[in-house]
Amino acid sequence: MSTKNKIIEAATHLFAEKGYEGMTIKLIASEVGVTPPAVYAFFKSKEDVFLHIYKGILRDHLKITSGTNQRHQKNSAKEQLDDMLNQVIEFQLKEAMQMKIYVRLMLFPPGFLEEDLKAQLREVEKQEQELLSDIFKRGMENGEIKQGDPHELATLMICVMDGLFWQMQRYEEATFKQHFQVIWDQFWRGIKN
Structure with a gap:
């Protein structure tokens, strides 16, 4: 190394x-x-080291969600969403240190970084929003998902993912996975055609 x-x-x-x-x-x-x-x-400085770390974490997260979408565009919307959620969850469970950093960033951002961090997180969320909207739109077009606004469903999905992230911080893995399955099953039942 x-x-x-x-x-x-x-x-x-x-x-x-x-x-x-x-x-x-x-x-x-x-x-x-x-x-x-x-x-x-x-x-150049401690700030420079820190910026390198935090931008890497955001890049890794976005790489998982966008990579999943590129690999599975021909799959059903449910398969794409299942795979994306499972990839993100497995990454977050496996990369405990990165998740600890992410939590620190969210709750205690260094003052010099607070505005930049919010802007970066908004950009990551915007990209996730577009990606999820595309999946929902294709799911509506092929009759798999009820007709509606794909952007609103993407917003809902991002909120579900945020909630799952905080559940992951509170529960041991087996309990979290049980909660995840209940949440995901209920979410899918609510949107499927």
Whole structure:
């Protein structure tokens, strides 16, 4: 692993455990086994390291949802949505540290980043909205989903996904998966034709 990647990994771990204030260049350097000037050889500042981490998390999340859609456009709307939700959930369960960072970002964003973070999250949600709207629209066109406004269904689906995310933070995996199945079954019953 390159020194730059080691720095990112150490900073990610420190932010997840100690928050932004606890993630210092000195601690990052110590975790990697280099001096602080070596960190500055790759990043301009602590803020620069942090921006790299948080933009990577948002990019990874969007990559999962858009990648699922590209792979399964010929499948039914239900299959596409099932796959997308399961991919996102499995990623979130597997990547506990990234999710810890995401929760910290949502609840305690560093002051210098708060407006940018909100703008970035709105952009990710906009892209998810478009992707989901397309799935719902195709599902309506092929008679699988009740006629309605695909953008409103996409908004509803994003709210469901947000709720599932917070459920995941509160419950152990088996209980969460039971809740997920109930929620997803009820959601689908409400929209299917």
